[in-house]
Amino acid sequence: MNKWIKTNPVVDTFFDNHQEIWPLVLASLERRNNKDAIAPLKDPVWNERYFGLENVSIFKEASESTKRDVLWKTTLSILAEASFIEQLGLTFNAKMILLADNLEERMLYSLFAADEAQHLFWVSSHMPDPGSQDTQKPFFRLLSSIIEDGSKASLTCLIQVLLEGWGINHYLSIAQDCQNDRLKTYLQKILKDESLHHGSGLMLWNQLSLNAQEEEFTIEMLARLFEMVQTGPQMIVTNIEQSFGHLSFSQKATVFEELKCEEQSNNRIALLKSLLVQNHPNKLLSKLDERGIFRAYSAAECARYHV
Numbered sequence: 001m002n003k004w005i006k007t008n009p010v011v012d013t014f015f016d017n018h019q020e021i022w023p024l025v026l027a028s029l030e031r032r033n034n035k036d037a038i039a040p041l042k043d044p045v046w047n048e049r050y051f052g053l054e055n056v057s058i059f060k061e062a063s064e065s066t067k068r069d070v071l072w073k074t075t076l077s078i079l080a081e082a083s084f085i086e087q088l089g090l091t092f093n094a095k096m097i098l099l100a101d102n103l104e105e106r107m108l109y110s111l112f113a114a115d116e117a118q119h120l121f122w123v124s125s126h127m128p129d130p131g132s133q134d135t136q137k138p139f140f141r142l143l144s145s146i147i148e149d150g151s152k153a154s155l156t157c158l159i160q161v162l163l164e165g166w167g168i169n170h171y172l173s174i175a176q177d178c179q180n181d182r183l184k185t186y187l188q189k190i191l192k193d194e195s196l197h198h199g200s201g202l203m204l205w206n207q208l209s210l211n212a213q214e215e216e217f218t219i220e221m222l223a224r225l226f227e228m229v230q231t232g233p234q235m236i237v238t239n240i241e242q243s244f245g246h247l248s249f250s251q252k253a254t255v256f257e258e259l260k261c262e263e264q265s266n267n268r269i270a271l272l273k274s275l276l277v278q279n280h281p282n283k284l285l286s287k288l289d290e291r292g293i294f295r296a297y298s299a300a301e302c303a304r305y306h307v
């Protein structure tokens with residue numbers, strides 16, 4: 001492990017703080033012809049069908065303003081997640097620049113880092129309050145610790161092959177259903193860049209392998225990542241609860257059931273597994289299979305997991 005690099009994955013929020021630096025960032029983006037004026041969103045940009053909410057009884061029976069509140073919160077959650085992932089993408093590339101074995105690799109990761117800075121600007125400029133993110137969410141903490149502790153080979157495998165591969169699918173999906181044309185265009189641009197990042201990751205991964213210690217780390221992190229996918233659409237249920245007030249265990253289980261949580265998780269697990277199957281030895285997959293992580297949780301299990 002490359003413990004000597006203190007990566008500091010999550011740094012202070014931006015826009016409001018460090019006001020003397022922000023104009024320099026904008027000037028630099030302008031030099032690249034990429035500093036469009038982007039107005040923050042005011043309305044939800046994904047509808048209930050996109051989240052499967054049209055089958056959720058409590059949502060269907062709600063007033064129009066409560067429905068809007070859930071969709072708005074969910075829009076903000078998706079943007080916050082994307083913005084956080086872009087921030088971590090920056091940190092990942094910064095670490096890979098330092099770990100590069102040759103100048104070509106170093107140049108490649110430097111250019112990717114600039115892409116991620118651009119993505120971060122595009123995504124966060126659509127957020128009404130980009131500094132308000134909760135960086136302590138389990139998914140964010142897990143990604144931070146992967147970048148902090150991962151070696152070059154583990155990071156290539158976990159971030160570039162798996163997560164950027166998953167990211168392509170995610171950006172494609174949110175871009176397709178996005179009802180704001182401007183944001184849709186930016187999401188499509190990000191999608192193109194992420195395809196290049198992932199494709200390069202596949203090429204670089206072919207030249208690498210995991211030693212025993214790296215394999216152990218990678219399996220542990222994969223198990224924790226898959227567990228989050230197994231537990232279904234937790235973020236949507238959190239947003240429903242925030243709009244409706246406290247939900248009992250059985251109400252939550254019903255919402256997860258109506259969101260077709262098992263079907264949703266199974267689709268995501270199949271996608272992630274296919275990225276692993278294409279690029280990893282069977283040994284690694286069977287070790288993961290032994291841990292039971294390729295199984296979607298039932299609605300009751302998802303509700304139990306929800307805090």
Ligand SMILES: [Fe+2]
Pocket residue numbers: 086089115116119190194
């Ligand atoms: Fe990105």
Ligand SMILES: [Fe+2]
Pocket residue numbers: 089116164193194197
């Ligand atoms: Fe990327």
